[in-house]
Amino acid sequence: QIARRTYDLLKKEPNIKVYMTRNEDVFIPLNVRVQKARTLQxxxxxxxxxxxxxxxxxxxxxxxxxxxxxxSSSAASYLAQTQNEADQIGGVSRSGDKYLDNTILDLVQKTTLTNGVILGSSILNRMKGVNKLHKPSIEKAGFAVLKAPDIPSVLVETGFISNADEEKKLNTAAFQIQISTAIVNGIKDYLKKRKK
Known part of the structure; x- marks a missing residue:
């Protein structure tokens, strides 16, 4: 419900196109979700x-x-998978020179990582007005769903469904709307601050 509400709010924003990697409660492998995002650029x-x-x-x-x-492991895997394919790195055509391609990927990924932190911090800053934070600052991890080398990516854990109080909140429309609005406002904040 929070993802759908976020989607609906983002659709109302000018100059933003939004897609869902899944629209129902079915499992889609994490790498397929990332690949779908890359395909959509x-x-x-x-x-x-x-x-x-x-x-x-x-x-x-x-x-x-x-x-x-x-x-780093994502970049190595990505280069290995696309070694013999005509592909793009962050919108730039591969040169065929593996050293140059590695350098380009490194530069793209540094910007991607920086923007991922800016995006995550922007969302977290908005969420602190809605719910208690489990950790006061953005966390960093190697989750598969975050490993697109050229797309700033974040994982938002809205609350603990294993906690009785948060489970109740997560099931209310009011809390879902608050969290969705915080995510959307965080995205809008990010768009003003991101590195290009």
């Missing part, structure tokens, strides 16, 4: 989830961006 990728943990007292919202370690 997305400018950013946001994955929205509800968190869970064995300790039912744990609560709060979290935003993750790709860690440098995850980025």
């Amino acid at each position: 997305a400018d950013l990728f946001i994955s929205i989830h509800a968190d869970a943990f064995i300790d039912r007292t744990v609560k709060g919202s979290t935003v993750f961006a790709l860690s440098t370690k995850g980025a």
